[in-house]
Amino acid sequence: IIPDTGQWIAGQLGHPEYTNDIIYRPVINLRFGAYYLDWARDYLDGNLLSALVGYNAGPGNSQAWRERAGADDTRFVEILTFAEPRAYVQYILSNLYHYARLYGS
Known part of the structure; x- marks a missing residue:
């Protein structure tokens, strides 16, 4: 997850204390990455x-x-x-x- 996308995902997930550093934490990166892939699949017609x-x-x-x-x-x-x-x-x-x-x- 790149920082700009991470910030957008944080907003979507209601993660109020987002900083670019948190995307390097595996548990956050996995959660954000899974969310983004799911979102992309919906956005791109499944x-x-x-x-x-x-x-x-x-x-x-x-x-x-x-x-x-x-x-x-x-x-x-x-x-x-x-x-x-x-x-x-x-x-x-x-x-x-x-x-x-x-x-x-």
């Missing part, structure tokens, strides 16, 4: 892949890329114009695949 990209590159960027790609998830990942969210999503999807193989869907 699509987890769009939410993951939005979490990493911002929901506005994710929304623009999704509009270009339509419902095609493969195309969506291919047209990401920033390398970081592409690598981030590919890493998560790879782990998701391996966990599903090990533990079932």
Whole structure:
């Protein structure tokens, strides 16, 4: 969670004593991160892949890329114009695949 997003989340969660330092506390960072991912998923029509990209590159960027790609998830990942969210999503999807193989869907 970056500081500006942390401040916005603190307001959403009613966390009145927000400072940028608290996002480095694991329990706060996990709570804020989970909230933001859930919010991004709702904001981006319930699509987890769009939410993951939005979490990493911002929901506005994710929304623009999704509009270009339509419902095609493969195309969506291919047209990401920033390398970081592409690598981030590919890493998560790879782990998701391996966990599903090990533990079932």
